Amino acid sequence: MSILLEEKQRAFAELREIKANLAARGWFPATSGNLSVRVGDFEPEQFTFAITSSGRDKSVQTPEDFLLVNEKGVATEATNLKPSAETLIHSEIYRLTGAGAIFHVHTIFNNLVSELYWERKSIPVDGVELIKAFNIWDEEAQIEIPILPNYAEIPRIAALVEDAIIPRIPGIVLRKHGIYAWGANAFEAKRHLEAFEFLFEYVYRSHLLNK
Ligand SMILES: CSC[C@@H](O)[C@@H](O)C(=O)COP(=O)(O)O
Ligand SMILES: [Zn+2]
Numbered sequence: 001m002s003i004l005l006e007e008k009q010r011a012f013a014e015l016r017e018i019k020a021n022l023a024a025r026g027w028f029p030a031t032s033g034n035l036s037v038r039v040g041d042f043e044p045e046q047f048t049f050a051i052t053s054s055g056r057d058k059s060v061q062t063p064e065d066f067l068l069v070n071e072k073g074v075a076t077e078a079t080n081l082k083p084s085a086e087t088l089i090h091s092e093i094y095r096l097t098g099a100g101a102i103f104h105v106h107t108i109f110n111n112l113v114s115e116l117y118w119e120r121k122s123i124p125v126d127g128v129e130l131i132k133a134f135n136i137w138d139e140e141a142q143i144e145i146p147i148l149p150n151y152a153e154i155p156r157i158a159a160l161v162e163d164a165i166i167p168r169i170p171g172i173v174l175r176k177h178g179i180y181a182w183g184a185n186a187f188e189a190k191r192h193l194e195a196f197e198f199l200f201e202y203v204y205r206s207h208l209l210n211k
Contacts, residue, residue, distance in 0.1 A: 003040045003048055003068060003076070011037045011050035012066045014186045018103065019058055019148055019179040021190070027105040027197075028058035032178065034084035037101045037186055039068065044095050047071050051090060053081040071095060074082060088158040089180060099170075099182035101189035106178035113149050114175045122146050123173065125199045133195035136168055145169055145196065149176040156188070171196050 017033050019028075027033060035058075036051040052058065052068050058065075068076045071094070073087035084090070090102050117123045122144035125131060131141045146164040151157050157174065164172055168191045171181040181196055183189035 005061075006126060007039050008050065008068060011039045011077055014101075015050055015066050016061060018186055018190060019052070020061065020105070022193075023055055023059035029106060031055055033058050034086055034090070034104045035102070036084075036087075036090045038094055038099070038147050042094075042098055044098070045071065047094055048076055049090065049094060051083050051087055054084050055082070076196065086154055089107055089161065091159045092158040093172075093180060093182055095210075096165060097170075097182060099189070100184040100185040102180055103189050103193050104178055104180045105193065105197075107197060107200070109197060109204055110173055110179045111176050112204050113200045114173045114177070116204070118147060118175055120147075123200070123203060123204060128160040128199055128202055130195045130198050130202075133191050134168065134170060143169060145171060145173060145199075147173045150174045 014037050019035055034052045036049045038047060038049045040048050048068055048070055050068055053064060053067055055066060064081055067079050067081045067083055069083050069087060070076050071091050073083060073091050093099060093102050113123050124144055126142050127140035131143055146166055147159050148157060148164050170183055171179055173179050179196055181189055181193035183192050
């Protein structure tokens, strides 16, 4: 599958903008987090995406921040850059959902609620208006956000993604690690990520209130 230079540049520019935006909120502490945007045609067994390179400070912009990889997480162009250590999780989410963008961040609130609800294996959210950001319009909607174990081996986590995904919920939390949020494009993935983080803070604070 050949990716036009123009498509690649558009994807990198989109990632650069969202990276700066999320960095300004402090959502990439200590080089954590990774971002990707899909490029070109999609078939579940063959697709390409632009992803952040591994281990870099995501709060600074450099010419070496992104690279293109295929559905196996292998670079599609000659490069010295290493794709994110968590590229296989992005691949699996793209394969299963056909999403257009996936954003991963570590925050205190997503870590806290992942531990608070670990035994339940999902984070319940009940009747909060911002659930509508997921295009769920039921009055007093109740949702559950899935939590997966944070194994050291990324392929072990990727293997659990298929069974964990709840079709109307565009996100998965890794225990005491962070969230993957996705959407049809970068605009939607960002809206979903912001909604998740709002809901996590709400859930955590209401837990304290009700203690
Ligand atoms: C530096 S701790 C965070 C990493 O272990 C990882 O979870 C992460 O989100 C960033 O990894 P990266 O390989 O830079 O994409
Ligand atoms: Zn991470």
